[in-house]
Amino acid sequence: MEKTLIIDTRKRCLKLLTAFLLGTACYLPARAQQDPIYSQYSMNGMLINPAYPSIDQSASMTLIGRNQWVGVDGAPKTISFTFYTPFKETNTSVGFSAMNEKITVQSRTGLNFHVSQRVDLNENLRLALGLKVGMSQFRENNSALTTTDPIFAQNESYFKSEVGFGFALFADKFYIGLSSPTFQSFDVGNKVNKIVYNTHYYLTAGYLFDAGENVKVKPNFVVRKVKGSPLGIDFNTSVLIKELVWLGASWRSEKSIGALVQVQLNSNLMVGYSYDTPMSSNLKGAQSVSHEIMLNYRFQWSGTERELVPRYF
Numbered sequence: 001m002e003k004t005l006i007i008d009t010r011k012r013c014l015k016l017l018t019a020f021l022l023g024t025a026c027y028l029p030a031r032a033q034q035d036p037i038y039s040q041y042s043m044n045g046m047l048i049n050p051a052y053p054s055i056d057q058s059a060s061m062t063l064i065g066r067n068q069w070v071g072v073d074g075a076p077k078t079i080s081f082t083f084y085t086p087f088k089e090t091n092t093s094v095g096f097s098a099m100n101e102k103i104t105v106q107s108r109t110g111l112n113f114h115v116s117q118r119v120d121l122n123e124n125l126r127l128a129l130g131l132k133v134g135m136s137q138f139r140e141n142n143s144a145l146t147t148t149d150p151i152f153a154q155n156e157s158y159f160k161s162e163v164g165f166g167f168a169l170f171a172d173k174f175y176i177g178l179s180s181p182t183f184q185s186f187d188v189g190n191k192v193n194k195i196v197y198n199t200h201y202y203l204t205a206g207y208l209f210d211a212g213e214n215v216k217v218k219p220n221f222v223v224r225k226v227k228g229s230p231l232g233i234d235f236n237t238s239v240l241i242k243e244l245v246w247l248g249a250s251w252r253s254e255k256s257i258g259a260l261v262q263v264q265l266n267s268n269l270m271v272g273y274s275y276d277t278p279m280s281s282n283l284k285g286a287q288s289v290s291h292e293i294m295l296n297y298r299f300q301w302s303g304t305e306r307e308l309v310p311r312y313f
Helices: 002-024
Strands: 058-069 077-087 094-102 106-120 125-141 156-168 175-180 188-190 192-195 200-206 209-212 216-227 230-239 245-252 256-262 269-278 291-301
Touching: 077 106, 094 125, 245 269
Parallel strands: none
Antiparallel strands: 058 077, 058 291, 077 094, 094 106, 106 125, 125 156, 156 175, 175 200, 188 192, 200 216, 209 216, 216 230, 230 245, 245 256, 256 269, 269 291
């Protein structure tokens, strides 16, 4: 009996750790559940703004894997895939995204359809509007806890619809976007074990400077707002050398810094890596760093005559 009590206590602690990690998975307070945060948004903007595909004139698919807080047992692991393509000559782009995130015994799998429309305001200035609809499945693999506590004795699964929208104003040298990729608030779980997902808002902007014949500099920022949490801000600066290599550094208001490198292997294929670390770690005994790998491929359907132009945002 005493041994069983000890085991159940340990499992309860693991469950509490799950709730803690869910609440702070992206360095935000536990009062609000935050969608996954990435470091290489600039090359995968559709994850936070459904209008983003209209900024790119070519078809693109991106795969990102993120391992957060390496060394922390049960820390978030996320993988996402996005694809979009222009639809003939209508200035409309369509695409879809898929995401899976696991935090201890909790996991989330989302599938979404995206559509965006570009409107040419004048010769240089354009406006894009985007919409996202889909569904996510939330799972609790409570059997992995091997606990006799009736609250956590059974596996659970919940389905929730997803709706998001976004706007983007852009030209060749700048962009600014406002979006809500998770617009509705909802909760999953029971009264004892409930996780709340709140509305998310993002403000993004960036500018491209020519700093020489073979050098371009791109400062940009991301402002995140989730109900019940303070503002989250990312400041990033990247340098493009000879249209081949991006080198970047970032600062996050939740007291973390990062660096990234992205290499254009050819006109179609880019690979990237980012490294994030907190400026002060509260996770003793763990490395507390995060790694992110990105693979992007841009292409055109056979028979199209449109040139594959470089993408800077």
